[in-house]
Amino acid sequence: MAIRIKNGMKGERQWTPYLFILPFLVSYALFFIYPAVYSLALSFFRYKGYGKASFIGFNNYKNLLTYRTLWMCLGNTLFYFIASFIPVMIVSFSLALIVRSKLVRKWQSLYKPIIFLPQVCAVVASSLCFKIIFGDRVGVFSQLAGHPIPFLSDNTLMKWVVVVLLTWRGIGWYFIIFLSGLTTISDEITEAATIDGAGPIATIFSIVIPMMKPTFMLAFITNAIGSLKIYTEPNLLLALNYDPPMQVAPYINLIINSMGGGQFGMASAAGWILVVVILILTLFQLNLFQGDE
Amino acid sequence: MRKPHPTTILMHVILILVCLLLLYPVFVMVAGSLKTAEELALNASGLPKTPVLENFRRLFNFNSGLIIRTYANSIFVATSYTGLVVAVASLAGFAFAKFRFWGRDVLFLLLLITMMIPVELNITPLYLFFSRLGWLNTYRVQIIPGIANVFSLFLMRQYMVTIPDSLIEAARIDSAGDFFIFRKIIIPVSVPAIGALAILQFLSKWNELLFPKIMLTKERLMPIMVILPTLNEIDSARSVPWELVLAGCTLVTLPLIIVFLIFQDKFLSSVTLGAVKG
Numbered sequence: 001m002a003i004r005i006k007n008g009m010k011g012e013r014q015w016t017p018y019l020f021i022l023p024f025l026v027s028y029a030l031f032f033i034y035p036a037v038y039s040l041a042l043s044f045f046r047y048k049g050y051g052k053a054s055f056i057g058f059n060n061y062k063n064l065l066t067y068r069t070l071w072m073c074l075g076n077t078l079f080y081f082i083a084s085f086i087p088v089m090i091v092s093f094s095l096a097l098i099v100r101s102k103l104v105r106k107w108q109s110l111y112k113p114i115i116f117l118p119q120v121c122a123v124v125a126s127s128l129c130f131k132i133i134f135g136d137r138v139g140v141f142s143q144l145a146g147h148p149i150p151f152l153s154d155n156t157l158m159k160w161v162v163v164v165l166l167t168w169r170g171i172g173w174y175f176i177i178f179l180s181g182l183t184t185i186s187d188e189i190t191e192a193a194t195i196d197g198a199g200p201i202a203t204i205f206s207i208v209i210p211m212m213k214p215t216f217m218l219a220f221i222t223n224a225i226g227s228l229k230i231y232t233e234p235n236l237l238l239a240l241n242y243d244p245p246m247q248v249a250p251y252i253n254l255i256i257n258s259m260g261g262g263q264f265g266m267a268s269a270a271g272w273i274l275v276v277v278i279l280i281l282t283l284f285q286l287n288l289f290q291g292d293e
Numbered sequence: 294m295r296k297p298h299p300t301t302i303l304m305h306v307i308l309i310l311v312c313l314l315l316l317y318p319v320f321v322m323v324a325g326s327l328k329t330a331e332e333l334a335l336n337a338s339g340l341p342k343t344p345v346l347e348n349f350r351r352l353f354n355f356n357s358g359l360i361i362r363t364y365a366n367s368i369f370v371a372t373s374y375t376g377l378v379v380a381v382a383s384l385a386g387f388a389f390a391k392f393r394f395w396g397r398d399v400l401f402l403l404l405l406i407t408m409m410i411p412v413e414l415n416i417t418p419l420y421l422f423f424s425r426l427g428w429l430n431t432y433r434v435q436i437i438p439g440i441a442n443v444f445s446l447f448l449m450r451q452y453m454v455t456i457p458d459s460l461i462e463a464a465r466i467d468s469a470g471d472f473f474i475f476r477k478i479i480i481p482v483s484v485p486a487i488g489a490l491a492i493l494q495f496l497s498k499w500n501e502l503l504f505p506k507i508m509l510t511k512e513r514l515m516p517i518m519v520i521l522p523t524l525n526e527i528d529s530a531r532s533v534p535w536e537l538v539l540a541g542c543t544l545v546t547l548p549l550i551i552v553f554l555i556f557q558d559k560f561l562s563s564v565t566l567g568a569v570k571g
Contacts, residue, residue, distance in 0.1 A: 014394060014395075016388075016392070016471040016472075017388040017392035017394040017397070018388075018394065020384045020385060020387055020388035020392075020471075020475070021384070021385040021388045021389070021400075023380075023381045023384060023385070023441075024381050024382065024384065024385035024441045024446060025385075025441075026441075027381065027440050028404075028441035028443075031415075031419070031437070031438040031439070031440075031441065032407070032410075032412075032441065033407070034418075035414075035415040035418035035419050035422065036407075036410055036414060036415055036418075038418040038422075039414055039415065039417055039418045042417070042418065049421060091311075095308070095311060098304050098308060099308070101304065103298060103301040103304060104301065104304050104305065104308070107305070111308050111312065112557070112561060113553070113554065113557045113561075114312040114315065114316060115311070115315060116553075116557075116560070116561060116564075117315065117316065117319065117550065117553070118315055118318070118319070120496075120546075120549050120550055120553045120560070121318075121319060121322075121546045121549070121550070122499060122500055122518065122542070122545045122546050122549070123500040123502070123518075124500070124502060124518040124521050124522060124542075124545070125322065125521070125541075125542035125543075125545050125546045126318065126542075126546075127522075128521060128522060128525075128538050128539075128541075128542050129318050129319075129322040129539070129542055130318060132321065132325065132337060132535055132538075132539065133318060133321055133337075135337075135535075137334070138333060138334060138337050138535050139337065140321060140337045140338040143335070143336070143337055143338060168315065168318065171315070172315070173564060176561055176564040176565065177564060177565060180564075180565040225409075225411070228411075229411050229413050231413075231502070231503050232500070232502045232503070236522050252413055255413065255416065255417065256416075256507070259416070259417055259420065259507070264417055264421060267417040268414075268417050268418070271411075271413065271414035271415075271416075271417060272414065274411060274413070274414065275409070275410055275411065275414060278409060278411065279409060282409065
């Protein structure tokens with residue numbers, strides 16, 4: 001045993017904190033940092049997964065960025081992100097405002113779990129279930145309409161079905177986040193505004209929303225990062241056997257397809273392009289939020 | 294009794310409509326799992342006329358018990374993963390919250406910066422490593438890789454910072470060791486954060502699809518989530534047994550919904566505690 005100093009204040013036993021972080025750091029280094037660095041290096045090589053890797057400089061990046069499919073898949077992912085972001089945020093914030101309002105507040109323990117429920121459903125199960133709701137033959141809508149509606153075979157319509165699924169799932173999560181943000185705003189503040197003659201809408205826009213800025217910032221940024229990595233929903237909804245048409249495939253499919261084709265350098269480069277996109281989008285949002293201060 | 298304000302009624306009407314809309318897909322799933330193929334083909338939207346459990350029996354017998362096996366895989370993998378994440382994150386979180394050591398703040402900042410890097414980036418290199426190590430088609434590969442995640446560390450650290458130092462100092466005066474303090478003071482006090490973290494991590498592992506799909510080819514080792522989407526390809530040439538798919542969906546969803554309804558406060562507080570989820 002090492003010598004211990006009795007009555008040690010924080011930091012006097014220098015070796016223990018390192019011991020406590022050791023399991024974390026070791027597995028983080030092995031399974032996160034090392035692979036990330038390796039994939040950065042690999043992105044400059046042509047590598048089939050066996051044999052020799054040959055250095056090709058920025059060729060993987062050049063090929064990818066001039067490859068129409070990359071822009072198509074990136075566009076699809078951005079579409080899924082933005083088209084679901086707007087309704088998710090508006091609906092979940094409105095629901096939070098309604099549930100938090102004095103008239104309804106005492107019922108909130110009834111509404112909260114129901115609104116959150118879609119979040120608890122397995123993603124795979126919800127995707128498959130939406131496939132049935134929007135299906136051509138078995139589909140709920142097709143049956144109600146009495147004729148097949150091509151929700152899942154028309155390239156434009158099927159993208160919107162994904163958006164509906166993402167919105168359905170997403171509302172509960174942000175609703176709870178906004179609700180807890182709203183509880184930090186005391187009734188006195190909003191009442192004071194009402195006494196000053198502000199209507200409910202004016203109070204929301206001039207008092208509540210500005211005070212919720214940190215909550216919005218966090219919600220928007222985490223939503224963006226999560227949405228750019230979307231994989232399960234479009235792949236299950238839009239395809240049998242995980243192979244949707246490229247016109248609707250999300251960006252992650254590009255990485256997976258390159259891997260499947262034995263182009264590991266290309267797959268790594270595609271991964272790093274995604275990192276850059278996430279970085280740009282996050283900085284853009286941070287800028288937007290800090291800009292109007 | 295005073296009559297409720299018309300605005301109140303309007304708000305309740307809106308909320309009830311939204312709730313019905315949100316619940317409807319779950320209803321389609323559960324109701325559909327109790328319908329025969331013939332009924333589902335005609336009536337996917339309503340209640341089953343005569344509910345049958347036949348789909349579940351067929352599902353359990355499918356491919357010599359594959360569904361039960363993979364269901365058990367999912368539970369085993371998600372539980373062990375959650376346990377390890379919580380252990381690793383609370384140990385490290387304690388160090389970052391309650392010790393002053395050389396390099397602490399720089400290290401913490403660096404870790405937070407790496408949160409920007411998506412784990413999907415590492416699928417390519419990890420696949421190569423694990424195929425060389427012979428880890429493909431194991432439980433290890435499903436459990437170990439993500440156990441150190443910065444989000445969990447951050448959550449635990451933020452919670453542990455709020456534990457008063459006096460509690461620790463008191464134990465120190467009784468010459469308690471650091472690990473003893475961790476086990477007997479820090480962990481019991483951190484139970485709310487640990488519960489929230491466990492819920493979030495369990496759900497994320499439970500829902501995982503891409504990673505196991507890449508790392509596994511042996512069906513008997515897969516989590517059920519990878520199997521479910523392939524069910525409708527059993528007979529892909531002619532008919533798609535949607536009633537079986539729905540039974541499978543119900544199987545992976547209903548237990549979670551029941552647990553959620555019992556522990557809803559814990560689930561809902563996990564959202565706000567884990568609002569930094571990325």
